[in-house]
Amino acid sequence: MDSSGRHPFVVLMLAALLAVASLMGASTHLSIDTDSDHLFSERLQWRQQSLEFAGQFPQFSDTLIAVVRAPTAEEARETALELADALAADQRHVRSVSTPGINSFLDREGLLLLPPDELYDVIDSMTQAGQLLEPLVTDPSARGLLKGLDMMVEAVRYGMGDYLSAYDAALGNIARSLDDALNGHASPLSWQALLTPQLTGHNGGLELVLINPVLDHDALEPGQSATQAMLKIAADLPDVKAGRARVNYTGSVPLSDEEFRSLTDRAAPIAIGGAVLVVFWLVLALRSWRLILPVVLTLVLGLLYTLGFAAFAVGRLNLVSVAFAVLFVGLAVDFGIQFGVRLHALQRGDRDFADILHRTGIQVGGQIGLAALATALGFLAFAPTHFSGMAELGIIAGVGMLLALLCTLTLLPALLGLLARGAQHSELALPGGAAADNWLARHCMPVLAAFTLLAMAGLWSAINLPFDANPLHTKRPDTEAMQTLSSLMGDPNTNPFTLNVLVPDLASARTLGARLGTLPEVAQVVSGADFVPEDQADKLDQIQQAMDLMYSVLGTHEAKPAPTAADLRAAARDSSMAIAGVADALPPSAPLLRIGELLGRLAQAPDPVLLTANQALSRFLPETFERLKNSLSARHITLQSLPDELRRDWFSVDGQVRIQLTPGDEAQHTAGLRRFVQAVHSVAPQAVGSAFDTVKSADTILQAFQQAAVYATLTIAMVLIAVLRRWLDTALVMATLLMSALLTALLARLLGISINFANIIALPLLLGVGVSFNVYFVMNWRSGIRQFLGSPTARAILFSALTTGTAFGSLAIARHPGTASMGLLLLLSLSAVLLSTFVFLPALLYRLSRSEPVKADRYEVPID
Numbered sequence: 082m083d084s085s086g087r088h089p090f091v092v093l094m095l096a097a098l099l100a101v102a103s104l105m106g107a108s109t110h111l112s113i114d115t116d117s118d119h120l121f122s123e124r125l126q127w128r129q130q131s132l133e134f135a136g137q138f139p140q141f142s143d144t145l146i147a148v149v150r151a152p153t154a155e156e157a158r159e160t161a162l163e164l165a166d167a168l169a170a171d172q173r174h175v176r177s178v179s180t181p182g183i184n185s186f187l188d189r190e191g192l193l194l195l196p197p198d199e200l201y202d203v204i205d206s207m208t209q210a211g212q213l214l215e216p217l218v219t220d221p222s223a224r225g226l227l228k229g230l231d232m233m234v235e236a237v238r239y240g241m242g243d244y245l246s247a248y249d250a251a252l253g254n255i256a257r258s259l260d261d262a263l264n265g266h267a268s269p270l271s272w273q274a275l276l277t278p279q280l281t282g283h284n285g286g287l288e289l290v291l292i293n294p295v296l297d298h299d300a301l302e303p304g305q306s307a308t309q310a311m312l313k314i315a316a317d318l319p320d321v322k323a324g325r326a327r328v329n330y331t332g333s334v335p336l337s338d339e340e341f342r343s344l345t346d347r348a349a350p351i352a353i354g355g356a357v358l359v360v361f362w363l364v365l366a367l368r369s370w371r372l373i374l375p376v377v378l379t380l381v382l383g384l385l386y387t388l389g390f391a392a393f394a395v396g397r398l399n400l401v402s403v404a405f406a407v408l409f410v411g412l413a414v415d416f417g418i419q420f421g422v423r424l425h426a427l428q429r430g431d432r433d434f435a436d437i438l439h440r441t442g443i444q445v446g447g448q449i450g451l452a453a454l455a456t457a458l459g460f461l462a463f464a465p466t467h468f469s470g471m472a473e474l475g476i477i478a479g480v481g482m483l484l485a486l487l488c489t490l491t492l493l494p495a496l497l498g499l500l501a502r503g504a505q506h507s508e509l510a511l512p513g514g515a516a517a518d519n520w521l522a523r524h525c526m527p528v529l530a531a532f533t534l535l536a537m538a539g540l541w542s543a544i545n546l547p548f549d550a551n552p553l554h555t556k557r558p559d560t561e562a563m564q565t566l567s568s569l570m571g572d573p574n575t576n577p578f579t580l581n582v583l584v585p586d587l588a589s590a591r592t593l594g595a596r597l598g599t600l601p602e603v604a605q606v607v608s609g610a611d612f613v614p615e616d617q618a619d620k621l622d623q624i625q626q627a628m629d630l631m632y633s634v635l636g637t638h639e640a641k642p643a644p645t646a647a648d649l650r651a652a653a654r655d656s657s658m659a660i661a662g663v664a665d666a667l668p669p670s671a672p673l674l675r676i677g678e679l680l681g682r683l684a685q686a687p688d689p690v691l692l693t694a695n696q697a698l699s700r701f702l703p704e705t706f707e708r709l710k711n712s713l714s715a716r717h718i719t720l721q722s723l724p725d726e727l728r729r730d731w732f733s734v735d736g737q738v739r740i741q742l743t744p745g746d747e748a749q750h751t752a753g754l755r756r757f758v759q760a761v762h763s764v765a766p767q768a769v770g771s772a773f774d775t776v777k778s779a780d781t782i783l784q785a786f787q788q789a790a791v792y793a794t795l796t797i798a799m800v801l802i803a804v805l806r807r808w809l810d811t812a813l814v815m816a817t818l819l820m821s822a823l824l825t826a827l828l829a830r831l832l833g834i835s836i837n838f839a840n841i842i843a844l845p846l847l848l849g850v851g852v853s854f855n856v857y858f859v860m861n862w863r864s865g866i867r868q869f870l871g872s873p874t875a876r877a878i879l880f881s882a883l884t885t886g887t888a889f890g891s892l893a894i895a896r897h898p899g900t901a902s903m904g905l906l907l908l909l910s911l912s913a914v915l916l917s918t919f920v921f922l923p924a925l926l927y928r929l930s931r932s933e934p935v936k937a938d939r940y941e942v943p944i945d
Contacts (some may be wrong), residue, residue, distance in 0.1 A: 084482055085750065088217060088495070089494075089495035090522060092491060092495035093492075093499075096495075099382075101393075103386050103390075106392040106393050108869045110698060111388070112396065112397045112398045113301060113397065113399075113403065114398070114400075115337045115338070115340045117337075117400060117891065118131075118774070119399060119469065119470075120399055120401065120468065120838070121468060121470070122468075124467065125467050125777075127769075127773065127774070127781075128866070129883070130773075131774055134769045137733040138729075138739070140177070140179075140291070140293060140730070142333065143293060144291060144293060144332040145146055145294045145304060145308060145311065145330060145334045145335060146289055146292065146330060146565075147161075147292060147315065147330050148288075148328070148330065148331065148362070148569070149161040149289070149290065150328075150329070150567050151325055151326035152268065152269075152285050152286055152325065153269055153270075153271035154271055154273045154274065155271055156269060156320050156325055157286040157288045158288055159320065160288075160321065160328070162317075163318050164311075164314065165178050165180050167314045168292060168314060170819065172223055173295065173310075174295050174311070175294055175310075176294065176295055177292075178292050180291070181289055181291055182288055182289060183288060184724065184726065185724075186724045186727060188708055188712065189711045189714060189715055190716070190718055191626065191712055192713070192715055193614060193617060193621065193715040194614060196897075197447050197620065200624075201623070203277050204624070204626075204627045206278060207277060208627055208631060209247055210251060210275050211631045213232075214229070214634045214705075215229065216228035217229065218633070218634055218638045219638050219639065219640055220641045221640060221703065222698060223644070223652070223694055223695040224644040224649060225641075225693075225699075226240055227652045227656040228652075230656055230660070231655075231656055231659055233248070233673065234656075234659045234660055234662075234673075237609070237666050238526055238662075238663055238666075240666075245667075245671070247626035249671075249672055250274070250275075250278055252673055252676060253672045256672050256676050256679060258270040258619040258698055259680070259694060260679055262693050263679065264698050267696060267697040268697055269325075269700045270698050270700070270706075272705035273701075273708075274306075276705065276709065281843050282428045287392070289344075289575070292307070292311065294311075294921065302731055303337075303338070304334035304338050304717075305338050307334070308334070308338065311328075311330065311821065312328070329561060329564075331563075331565040331566040335561070336562045339557065339560040339561070340400065343560065343897035343900075351894065355410075355788060355887055355890075356626070358884075358887040359410065359884050359888070360373070360444045362880050362883045362887065363376060363418070363880070363884065366418050366421070366876065366877065366881075367421045367422065368425070371500045372424070372500075374500060375417075375497050376414070376417035376418065376493065378492075379417055379492050380413055380485075380489060383413055383485045383489075384406060384409050384410070384413075384481075386481075386484045386488070387405065387406075387409055387480065387481035388406075390481070390484065391405065391477045392753055394476065395473050395476060397473075399473060399474075400470060400899070401470035401479075401839065402470060402473045402474035404842065404892065404900065404903065405474055405478050407483075407889070407892055409478065409481045409485065411479070411884065411887075411889055412478075412482065412853075413482065414888075415448045415452070415850075415878075415881035415884075415885065416486060417493060417854060417878050418884070419445050419449050419878075420493060420928045422873050422876055422880075423441050423444055423877070424437060424497065427440055427441060438497065438498065442494070447860070448856060448857055448860050449486065450486060450490075450854030451495055451800070451801070451852075451856050452490075452852065452854075452856050453482050453486035454486075455800060455853060456482045456850070456852065457480070457483050459793045459847075459848035459852070460474070460475040460476075460482065461475050461476065461479035462475065462788075462792035462796065462848075466785035466788050467781055467785060471789075472785075474842070475789075487803060506703065511870055511872070511875040514869075514871030514875050515870075516871075517550055517871070518868050518870050518871050518923065521920070522926055524924075524927070525928045528920060528921070529726060529921070532921045536820060536823045536824075537823075539554060539824055539825075540823055542823075542827045542830035542831075543822070543826035545827060546830055546835075547751075547835045547836065548836045549835040549837045551751055552778065553566070554837065554898070555837050555839045555897075555899030556897075557839065557896060564565045576604075576743050576744065578743075578744055578749075578775065579742060579743050579770045579771060579772060580741070580742040580752060580768040581742070581769055581772055582739070582761075582765045583733060583740070583767070585738070587610040587613060587720070587738060588610075589611070590609060590610035590740055591608075591615070593765060594611075594740050597742055600761065601745075602745060602748070602756055602761070603742050603760070604743050604744055605742070605758070606740065606741070606743075607740070607741045607743075608739065608741065609728075609731030609732050613719065613720055613723070614718070614725060617717055617718065621715060621716075624713055624715050625713075627713055628713040631709070631713065633707075635706070635709065635710045646688035646691045646692055649683075649694070650683075650691055653681075653683045654684040657677050657678075657680035657681040657683075658813065660674065660676065660677030661677055661681075676827070681765075740765075742761055744757040744772065745757075751779070754776060756775045758772050765876070780924065782838050782841060790848075793848050794848070797815075801815070802855075805863070810860075810863055813859050813862075813922070813925065813926070814856060814859050816925070817918065817922045818848065818855065818917075820854060820917045821847060821910070821913045821918075822847055822913075823863060824912075824916060825843065825906075825909055828913060829906060832909070834905065836906075838899075839903045840899070840902040840905070840906040842907075843903070843907050843910045847910045847914065850910070850911060850914050851917070854881075854882070854914055854915075855917075858874065858922055858923065859922075861874055862926050869923045869926065878915075879919075882911060882915050885911055886908060886911050889907035892904025892907065
């Protein structure tokens with residue numbers, strides 16, 4: 082330190098060269114990884130299981146999912162197919178694309194895959210609606226549909242009106258389509274909803290397009306280009322342009338991209354605002370630009386060195402370690418403030434500056450060295466754990482604290498030697514500190530009693546503090562990918578928290594699937610065996626019978642010419658009058674009455690409205706006849722007859738069969754998701770999937786923090802014993818640290834804060850900050866000082882806390898929920914540390930010294 086003060090230019094030249102090297106290394110070797118899967122070591126058994134499954138089904142990794150919604154199932158299907166075809170041609174942005182719910186196999190064999198009772202209901206609905214279709218075979222228009230309605234009117238005349246209730250849903254859809262046409266906006270009639278309302282009810286007008294995009298790994302958002310290309314293609318689709326369909330997106334790729342975007346959102350203004358506030362606190366703390374500028378430069382260069390170390394030693398920043406810069410500023414600034422305040426307190430009279438610098442180094446060098454070492458150990462304790470995200474942060478921030486100490490003891494004296502000579506001494510004790518010392522000395526026992534009660538409440542809070550293992554809760558809920566994902570969670574067909582089990586053959590899949598389906602935590606079981614049903618003979622007989630019954634509908638017929646507006650008007654008038662003639666035989670709520678009223682209005686409407694209504698009612702008729710014919714042409718399914726795309730999704734390369742399990746609504750909460758995983762693992766311990774990863778991630782995080790807490794506590798205690806050489810001094814620091822932790826738990830519980838994998842970072846910082854602040858008072862106490870709050874040390878601690886709080890506060894106002902929760906919990910931890918350091922510790926020290934505070938030189942701490 083003395084050498085740095087004597088040779089400042091040499092030190093500054095070396096510091097500048099090292100800063101340039103650090104910047105060059107960061108620009109070429111440092112990347113940002115926003116994949117939350119990479120937060121955990123691949124050496125973990127559960128990670129290996131998940132990676133093995135991902136290797137067998139790579140199409141489920143790195144996905145962009147387009148979610149197509151439309152008022153009718155036909156419009157959603159049509160838009161999804163158009164989107165998939167257009168994306169398949171865009172080889173620049175898309176590696177592969179598929180429509181899991183739409184393919185020729187499902188169109189033909191879909192009925193054969195239904196359970197027997199559901200198949201019976203679907204066929205019954207189809208045959209009933211088929212009577213409505215018969216007039217449409219030769220006249221596929223609104224005119225033909227009205228002839229079908231006339232047949233219903235005849236049935237009412239013959240006293241069969243009660244049987245029409247089975248058609249209420251279908252007639253209601255027709256009424257809505259007519260009403261929309263009369264109001265000037267065409268709403269195509271869903272014939273699929275008319276024929277098979279049971280199947281349409283499963284997903285309505287929703288289809289998924291699964292995209293494996295080409296990722297640009299040189300970009301900070303690798304999938305953004307592919308996502309934007311998909312949205313551009315979707316915007317040009319006919320139904321999307323007409324406002325009849327919309328395309329949203331989700332998937333691991335856009336979720337990861339949006340995660341990075343959330344982390345960097347408002348980063349510049351927050352950083353600038355935080356820097357201004359930090360400088361403001363430094364001005365109040367040090368009061369001289371000759372001290373402030375050296376501290377700021379030391380802080381900036383220390384941050385650059387840490388960045389360079391991260392580039393060469395780790396090579397990447399993850400979702401957790403990306404916060405190292407804010408943490409470095411918040412913690413390392415304490416060293417500069419302590420040094421600057423103590424030096425400024427000694428600058429009086431005609432003392433030689435070299436002597437002042439020397440005495441300051443002796444007074445605070447050991448204290449900030451011990452504080453930096455304790456903080457570094459708090460971070461480095463995570464390095465041996467399997468929580469890679471925190472381990473990498475621990476390594477970067479831990480070494481960063483040591484680099485900050487090195488800069489404080491070398492670079493800062495050199496800068497002070499150039500700039501701080503001649504600075505004038507001013508009062509640097511904490512205002513009101515002396516009065517607070519006297520009050521604490523007189524009331525130390527009541528204060529300690531109160532803290533004992535707070536500690537008991539904190540212990541209860543720590544035991545009952547909830548842990549939120551859902552990684553989605555740390556993401557911004559208002560982003561496109563998150564909003565879309567949230568909208569899919571309520572449907573078992575689209576819920577992302579699933580489990581997968583691989584079994585050797587179809588028989589094992591059926592047996593195990595049946596057992597898993599009885600679990601109350603499981604909402605849905607689907608397996609590759611479901612695509613090769615066992616009872617095909619009976620089902621094929623039922624389907625053939627339906628084909629025979631609907632032969633008149635599905636046969637080949639010559640269609641009539643398209644109706645003119647005059648033809649439609651006449652048909653609407655005749656049908657309206659016919660319905661009015663049987664109105665007395667129908668209940669008031671009968672949809673047929675509503676149709677009759679609308680047809681009367683339609684008969685008076687202009688020609689364009691009539692033609693619009695005709696188009697809306699008949700748009701999907703050709704497709705309906707074709708799909709109906711395909712669905713009743715099912716053939717016996719064998720394992721060999723399954724299409725390649727279906728085999729790829731449900732059978733591994735080595736022939737194993739995949740079983741997919743979806744949880745119920747309770748699994749949207751951490752406790753329910755854990756029960757789901759535990760229940761499935763009690764039957765199939767080999768199950769893996771997103772639900773399994775989420776639960777095991779939480780376990781890994783908790784285990785990592787338990788291990789790190791033990792490692793950090795032991796190593797910090799050993800260092801304190803080695804440096805302080807007295808068990809009592811060590812116990813005082815550790816007791817205050819424990820009090821800070823309990824108060825943090827109490828504050829978090831009172832504010833309803835849950836622990837998650839982002840904000841749990843507060844623990845190592847609590848250890849580091851708590852030790853650093855406490856060490857200063859304990860070392861002063863052992864040196865004979867009996868004024869704690871009325872001293873330059875207290876002033877330095879307070880302004881260090883304010884600058885640290887500013888850094889943490891910048892995290893708390895971030896748009897990213899995980900980062901914001903981290904900043905909030907860090908602020909609570911800092912508050913708990915300050916309360917313990919400024920109230921609990923002095924009261925405890927006064928109780929041990931059993932004396933009133935004595936006046937001491939408030940500018941100069943005795944040297945031990």
